[in-house]
Every structure is written in structure tokens, then in C-alpha cells.
Amino acid sequence: MSQQTTELRGLELTGTPHERGITHGETFADEIETNLEIYLSVFKHKGTDEDTVYEQAEKFVPLIEEENEEYAAEMKGIAEGSGLSIEDVTVLNARYEVMYSAFKKAADEAGGSADACTAFAIQPEITADEHTYLGQNWDWMPGLETFVMEIRRDDKPDMAAMTEAGIVGGKIGVNEHGIGMTLNGLVTAKDGENPFRKPYHVRFREILDAERMDDAIAPLITKDRACSGNVIVAHAEGEMLNLELAPETVNYLHPEDHLLVHANHVEDRSSMNSEFEKLIPDTLCRAPRMKRLLSKHRGEIGIDVLTDALRDHFGHPNSICRHPNETDPELDRLRTNGSYVMDLTERRLMGTNGPPCEREYQTFEVT
Numbered sequence: 001m002s003q004q005t006t007e008l009r010g011l012e013l014t015g016t017p018h019e020r021g022i023t024h025g026e027t028f029a030d031e032i033e034t035n036l037e038i039y040l041s042v043f044k045h046k047g048t049d050e051d052t053v054y055e056q057a058e059k060f061v062p063l064i065e066e067e068n069e070e071y072a073a074e075m076k077g078i079a080e081g082s083g084l085s086i087e088d089v090t091v092l093n094a095r096y097e098v099m100y101s102a103f104k105k106a107a108d109e110a111g112g113s114a115d116a117c118t119a120f121a122i123q124p125e126i127t128a129d130e131h132t133y134l135g136q137n138w139d140w141m142p143g144l145e146t147f148v149m150e151i152r153r154d155d156k157p158d159m160a161a162m163t164e165a166g167i168v169g170g171k172i173g174v175n176e177h178g179i180g181m182t183l184n185g186l187v188t189a190k191d192g193e194n195p196f197r198k199p200y201h202v203r204f205r206e207i208l209d210a211e212r213m214d215d216a217i218a219p220l221i222t223k224d225r226a227c228s229g230n231v232i233v234a235h236a237e238g239e240m241l242n243l244e245l246a247p248e249t250v251n252y253l254h255p256e257d258h259l260l261v262h263a264n265h266v267e268d269r270s271s272m273n274s275e276f277e278k279l280i281p282d283t284l285c286r287a288p289r290m291k292r293l294l295s296k297h298r299g300e301i302g303i304d305v306l307t308d309a310l311r312d313h314f315g316h317p318n319s320i321c322r323h324p325n326e327t328d329p330e331l332d333r334l335r336t337n338g339s340y341v342m343d344l345t346e347r348r349l350m351g352t353n354g355p356p357c358e359r360e361y362q363t364f365e366v367t
């Protein structure tokens, strides 16, 4: 495994989807291999051998091509550029779904295998500069290699989004129309029952391909999902929606007092159960904690208030700024791998590589 840099790297991607993929693959060939090794060892740790993982990945290759041709072309470019196979790249791009498809038992024990995070979105009514902000800490296994894709293109919106090396979709990002998204892991009862469905990462790219809010929401809800997740979609004008997504049901949560917060448990139990808090009970503390930290600065919220909240250590090490819990098995040691704040009004993403209490935020402009 390569030694991780403390810098959050950016990479400009231009040209056709295939050309963007080649640049991505050539630039981060070692990092993509590192990420693949980490996920294969996690799958193994959860009881799924490599042959099974690749059998499932093979089925996702045509599925992704049918769902989104451009996405498939960008994946092919990554494979060519990095010298890995298309199946290797598919394991990463469908990592949520491969996990569930490979072995249902693994999904049942997937505690350490859903990204644990604390997210927020804030309407301009309570910010100091009347801008709309969106952000989160991304808590996951140490060692994963990430970077910020700075995509410049003529046929679709320019965008800046954090991604794991090898993954086309991106996870936390903003586009030139002021549309942004965040992501939290959720675990609900029906995860993995129908694994061969459109992968989440394909949907994430489609959110940031959108020019309007409704087109950004559509990719999440028009087709059923293999597993669960929580996504906030927000617009620079201050419109925002939190979607709690289970395989076949969705809850829509709206801002309260101009604020949305979400962690890793389902807030609206009317249509789905919630499992993740049994494995990480701290999720029940992180969301209300974030709400309090932000609410007390109502009307004065700006970048300093937001980054202070993301550096909060209440309940350390299982805090908003999360640190590895030495008592957990090594592969289940979640930590804040990166911290992100997006100023949707300015089309700007600020982020760290590693826990924000140890790093300064770096800035990426969409245009």
C-alpha cells in the first residue's frame, strides 16, 4: 500500500468520457490498485472470496453500460489508463452493490461496510453571507486514496467532486448550476435482496450532471436500489431535500429552522427500519450534536462555524471528527477520512484529506 499524502489532490478531467477516464487511470494507477486491495480484503474479512466478488462484478459491467453509456466509457478509460481490468474497476464502482450481491450474509454483517458520516445543509436565511452551504465528514476505513475531480466539459455541467481513486461517480460535490450532494451510509432490512440494480455511484454522477433540482433528484428515486443510503441534494437558491433511501422505499425530509442534519440512522421510521445504529450507536449522538453546534450560531454561520463543527470531538473517538477506535478489529476502524464544505452559491468545494482537526481545508472552484 502506498504512503498516503496529507494533501487533498485535485485532477482536472477534460475531453470525452473515455479520455477523462484515461487521465484518471494514468494519474492514479497506484492509488486505484491500493483501493482495490483494500476493498478485496474487506470483502474477504466479511466472508466473501475474490472469485465470488469477480463473478458478481462481471454481471455489473453490462448493467452499468445499459444504465449509463458515458459512465461505462469513463470506467473503460480508467481501466485502460491504469492497466487494470474492467472488472477490477467495476468492483470499485459498484462496491456497495457488489458487497451485497456477493454474499447476503456479508451484507447482514456489513457494519463496517457502509460509509459512516455526519452531514448538514443550511439555507441562506441563517448564514452570515446569505450563501447556501452543504457539507459532511466522510468516515470510512483509513488508507483509501481520494482526490477531487475537476471536470470541465462542454456538453454537461462542469463540476468538482471528491471521489475514491478508480470511481467515476464522485460522492460529495457541486456543479456549475449550484447543485450539490452529500452521502451517508444507512443499513435497512431489505438491503441486498435484489442486488443487480443501478449502482449508487452511477446515480451520484447523474445528480451532478443535472441542471435543475428535479433532474438531480430523479436518478435516486426513479429506479429501485440494491441497498440503502442517505443523500442530501441541495441547490444554491437554498432549496434542499434529504432522501432516506431503502431498496424500495424513500423518505423525504425537509429543513427544520432552515437546517438539515443527518448521520447513519433512519429518522423517519414510518416506511423502513434502521440497523446501522446497532453497530455504531454514536450515530444517534452525532446528528443532534451537529444541529446544536450550528443552531447556536444562527445568522452568523460561515466557513469558520462549519469547520469548527466538523472538528468537534464530543464522544471521541466516535465523534463527528472520528478517530480510529483501537478496540475494534483493524478493518472496522472507521475514521474521518475527509471533511468537506461546499459553498453552493460560489460553486466552491473545500476539503481535507484526513481528519479536519489535523488538516487545513483546501479550496477547489468549479468554474
Ligand SMILES: [Zn+2]
Residues within 6 Å of the ligand: 311, 313, 321, 322, 323, 355, 356, 357, 358
Ligand atoms: Zn479529530
